[in-house]
Amino acid sequence: MAGFLKVLLRNVLQGPSTDPYPLGPTFSPDSIRGKVVVDPTMCIGCGMCVHVCTAGAINIQHNENGHVITIYRNSCCLCANCHLYCPTGAITLTDDWHSAHEQAVKYQQIEQQHIDYEPCLGCGTPVRVMPLALVSKLYAGKPDVDPEHVRHLCPRCRQMEDAVRTYNLQHPEAPASGNDEA
Amino acid sequence: MLDTILAILHMCIFPGGVFALAVALFFKALDRRIAARVQRRVGPPLIQPVLDIAKLLTKETLIPRTAHRAAFIMAPVLAFTGMAVCAAFIPVPGVYSGLTNMGDLLVILYLLPIPAIALMLGAAASSNTFSSVGFSREMLMTLAYELPLIMILLAVAMLVGKETGVGAEFSLANILSYQAANGSLGFHPVMLPAFVAYMIFLPGTMGVAPFDIPEAEQEVLEGPLLEYGGPLLALYQIGSALKTFVVLGLGVALFFPGTLCDFWPVNLVWFVVKCFLLMLVTLTVVKAATGRFRIDQAFWFYIKFPAVLALISLVLVWWL
Amino acid sequence: MSNLLNKLSVRSPWLFRINAGSCNGCDVELATTALIPRFDVERFGCRYCGSPRHADVVLITGPVTLKMRDKVLKLWDEIPNPKVTVAVGICPISGGVFRDSYSLAEPLDHLIPVDVNVPGCPPRPQAILEGVVLAKKIWMRKLGIEEG
Numbered sequence: 279m280a281g282f283l284k285v286l287l288r289n290v291l292q293g294p295s296t297d298p299y300p301l302g303p304t305f306s307p308d309s310i311r312g313k314v315v316v317d318p319t320m321c322i323g324c325g326m327c328v329h330v331c332t333a334g335a336i337n338i339q340h341n342e343n344g345h346v347i348t349i350y351r352n353s354c355c356l357c358a359n360c361h362l363y364c365p366t367g368a369i370t371l372t373d374d375w376h377s378a379h380e381q382a383v384k385y386q387q388i389e390q391q392h393i394d395y396e397p398c399l400g401c402g403t404p405v406r407v408m409p410l411a412l413v414s415k416l417y418a419g420k421p422d423v424d425p426e427h428v429r430h431l432c433p434r435c436r437q438m439e440d441a442v443r444t445y446n447l448q449h450p451e452a453p454a455s456g457n458d459e460a
Numbered sequence: 461m462l463d464t465i466l467a468i469l470h471m472c473i474f475p476g477g478v479f480a481l482a483v484a485l486f487f488k489a490l491d492r493r494i495a496a497r498v499q500r501r502v503g504p505p506l507i508q509p510v511l512d513i514a515k516l517l518t519k520e521t522l523i524p525r526t527a528h529r530a531a532f533i534m535a536p537v538l539a540f541t542g543m544a545v546c547a548a549f550i551p552v553p554g555v556y557s558g559l560t561n562m563g564d565l566l567v568i569l570y571l572l573p574i575p576a577i578a579l580m581l582g583a584a585a586s587s588n589t590f591s592s593v594g595f596s597r598e599m600l601m602t603l604a605y606e607l608p609l610i611m612i613l614l615a616v617a618m619l620v621g622k623e624t625g626v627g628a629e630f631s632l633a634n635i636l637s638y639q640a641a642n643g644s645l646g647f648h649p650v651m652l653p654a655f656v657a658y659m660i661f662l663p664g665t666m667g668v669a670p671f672d673i674p675e676a677e678q679e680v681l682e683g684p685l686l687e688y689g690g691p692l693l694a695l696y697q698i699g700s701a702l703k704t705f706v707v708l709g710l711g712v713a714l715f716f717p718g719t720l721c722d723f724w725p726v727n728l729v730w731f732v733v734k735c736f737l738l739m740l741v742t743l744t745v746v747k748a749a750t751g752r753f754r755i756d757q758a759f760w761f762y763i764k765f766p767a768v769l770a771l772i773s774l775v776l777v778w779w780l
Numbered sequence: 781m782s783n784l785l786n787k788l789s790v791r792s793p794w795l796f797r798i799n800a801g802s803c804n805g806c807d808v809e810l811a812t813t814a815l816i817p818r819f820d821v822e823r824f825g826c827r828y829c830g831s832p833r834h835a836d837v838v839l840i841t842g843p844v845t846l847k848m849r850d851k852v853l854k855l856w857d858e859i860p861n862p863k864v865t866v867a868v869g870i871c872p873i874s875g876g877v878f879r880d881s882y883s884l885a886e887p888l889d890h891l892i893p894v895d896v897n898v899p900g901c902p903p904r905p906q907a908i909l910e911g912v913v914l915a916k917k918i919w920m921r922k923l924g925i926e927e928g
Contacts, residue, residue: 282749286498296502296820299906300913310904333870333877333901353874355901378898378911380918381889384873387899492822501820508792508825515789515836518782518923520860522833677830689833689860 311356312374314349318391320368320409321347327360327369336360343404344394351377351387366409399427400435467548475556475709476547476702483732484701485509487708487739494740495748509701516694524687528585535582536692539699542574547702550709551632553640554719554727565613565630568710572609572665575699576602579674582696583684594683597755598674604762605664605671608657611770615654616645616714619777636717646715650780654773655715657766662742664762665707666700670750671758704743708735786923790916792825796835796859800852800888802842806869806902810839819905826912832858837915839908840888843871843878849885856892862922864915866896868908873897 297304306312323345327336335353339346349360349369360369379387395404408429417423422443428436471477489506496503505511523532549564549571576598583595614628620638621629629635645651664671674683688696712734719727753761797810813819814828821828829835832855844852856865870876872888888894895918898911 283745286745286749289498289500292500294497294502294820295500295817296823297818297906300909301823304906334879350874352897352899353870353876353879354899355870355877357901375900375904375907376910377900377903377907378896378914380896380914381894384889384897387897496820496822500817502823503820504822504825511788511792511825514785515792515794518785518789519836519862522858522860677828681830682834685834686831687833689831693834 306373306375308373310373310375311358311371313351313372313377314354314356314360314389315370315372316347316349316389316391317368317370318393320366320411321391321393322366322368322406322409322412323347323393324365326363326365330359330363332357332359342395344392345406347391347393349389351389352384366412396430398432398435399430400438401432403432405430405432470556471545471548475550475552476544480544480547480550480702480705481698483735484705485513487704487736488701490736491739491744491747494744498745498748509697513694513697516689516697517691519690521690521692522687524586524588526587527687528587531581531585532687533692535578535585536688536695536699538581539575539578540695540702542571542578543699543702543706546571546574546706547709549632550706551636551713551717552709552728552731553636553713553717554722555724555731564632565617565635568632568706569610569613572703572706573602573606575703576665578699579684579696582688583686586684586687588687590680591684591686593680594674594686597680598684600755600759601664601667601671601674604759605661605766608661608762608766608770609665611767611774612654612658612661612714615651615770615773615777618774619645619648619651622777632713636713639717640719644716644718650776651715651773653769653776657769657773658711658715659738659742660762660766660769662707662711662738663746664758666704666743668743669747670753672752673755673758676752704739705735708738711735711738783925787925790919790923790925793837793864793912793916793919794827794829794834795821795837795839795912796829796832797839797841798852798855800840800842800848800872801845802869802871806841806871806900809902809905809908810841810868813905813908816905819909821909821912824909824912824916832856833860835859835863836919837864837866837912839866839868839911840872840894841868843875843881844885844888844891845883846885847883849891852888853891862919864896864919864922865892865894866898866911866915867894868898868911869903870899870901873899876901 323338323340325338328338333353333355335350337348356371358371361371393406396407397403398405410425410429413425413429417425417428428439431439473479488509489504492508493503493506523529546568549568580595580598583591583598616635617628617630620635621627623642624634624638629638639645646655667675675685676683685693685696712731716734720730721727797807799807813821838856838859840852842848867873867888871878874887875884878884885891896911896914898907900907
């Protein structure tokens with residue numbers, strides 16, 4: 279009987295445990311999953327995020343001069359599958375959970391990044407410039423490779439370069455012999 | 461003529477009407493605030509009950525097409541006026557001795573169930589299934605807590621009447637003067653069970669947890685109040701606030717009407733403080749710490765404990 | 781006088797929640813904002829009320845399923861004006877993970893005028909508080925009071 283009175287008295291003495299938000303500051307746990315952001319320098323438009331997205335909130339549109347990745351925050355269920363499966367780590371979930379907004383700006387709640395292609399240094403076709411981090415990872419043990427040059431090549435031209443470098447061929451313009459040897 | 465005007469002033473300004481409403485709304489704010497504090501919350505600002513009523517006055521009034529229009533609108537007005545009149549009968553010891561000096565205890569006994577009856581009337585008039593459920597629950601609760609109340613008042617009246625030699629004293633003014641001469645009834649050993657019964661009666665009549673069964677919002681969507689909104693709901697809230705003042709004031713007048721000195725503002729403040737302490741013990745703490753009874757549990761609780769306690773007092777008064 | 785009443789009135793928003801076929805995740809968060817001392821929604825004068833007639837701010841959770849559509853519309857019509865509608869969670873806003881399901885009606889804002897969206901699956905309690913504060917602002921705008 280007196281047990282609950284003891285609890286009540288203790289509560290009064292301890293004072294309110296209320297978080298002052300939104301009148302004051304609040305806290306965010308380390309592992310909180312907030313708004314999704316895309317790093318435009320890392321996204322290669324592979325489409326893995328579109329494939330794994332639970333809510334179907336991600337859309338990637340390819341055209342000849344680049345691709346556009348769009349994430350609809352009002353559909354995103356914050357499951358972080360895209361972050362888990364993204365091969366380049368381009369998608370991350372921030373700790374920004376301030377999601378309330380008025381109806382007027384409902385359709386502006388998107389994360390959109392335009393990734394433009396640049397002409398390949400070898401053949402001139404429009405190509406997604408490889409992220410620098412990815413290049414340095416790929417050519418980690420090869421100090422003779424210039425990452426800035428390699429990342430501006432299309433996959434086919436890069437294969438050529440690799441073949442030329444690996445087998446010490448003199449003429450990169452003679453692909454037939456290189457391929458035969460391989 | 462002068463008496464009539466004075467009576468109307470007593471009903472509208474002091475102690476009914478304005479004064480009672482101010483005290484009751486302040487009490488309600490304190491009640492919510494303290495209930496929040498004992499639950500480690502901050503709680504609403506002290507002006508919140510006033511804001512709630514102001515908000516309700518600005519909202520539109522919707523009346524169901526199937527409702528009985530006149531009864532639907534009359535019910536909250538009845539609850540409000542009934543309690544405003546009843547508040548005028550509550551004596552403030554040392555300041556105001558009640559509207560009349562004969563039989564006013566009986567009048568209070570008749571006026572006290574009026575908010576409950578108005579609530580039932582409104583529930584029946586609003587033609588809603590949930591309201592009907594709330595109506596039947598409210599009726600059962602009224603039956604349950606009126607029985608101990610009658611016996612408590614009877615015990616007090618008989619004790620004072622026996623001592624003064626008139627049989628049964630139903631005048632609050634005389635009860636007060638008896639207590640001023642012979643000490644408060646709350647300290648009288650025979651009246652102790654009746655006082656405990658009155659304390660248990662309070663949460664039931666105010667419809668707060670654990671006896672908020674008729675207005676249970678999770679079960680019957682606030683029951684009788686379901687179809688009310690806007691100014692009509694504000695009237696109900698004012699009526700309920702006045703009822704808080706009436707039942708607390710009656711408790712203080714019956715059991716602890718002691719005064720501090722002859723200076724009336726001090727007595728007034730002392731009366732309000734005593735009302736507040738009674739509310740703190742019987743309403744706020746109980747509300748903050750308990751869940752809700754089922755209707756049959758609440759009914760039998762009232763038959764088992766307060767009624768029996770009041771009966772003990774009554775029998776003791778009869779014999780001793 | 782009525783201007784003063786209007787100004788006072790926005791400080792007492794009573795909340796009413798409609799579950800339009802929600803998975804209960806958002807409803808738990810709504811209960812959290814009301815019941816957990818840390819978030820204590822009563823600070824702003826809010827109160828969860830059981831009856832739509834008492835409501836000022838209506839919080840709708842869940843994708844609007846075909847079975848719930850008519851009931852949501854009916855319940856929403858029961859709420860006296862002026863009212864502010866808040867869509868809580870991604871489901872009423874866009875359909876969320878249930879989008880394009882055979883059993884769903886339309887997104888909520890095709891059916892009734894929504895004022896505030898609080899996306900999240902479920903949103904944080906603090907985000908819901910943010911939404912309630914935003915709803916208060918919109919309520920003031922509806923009453924024709926400048927924000928201050």
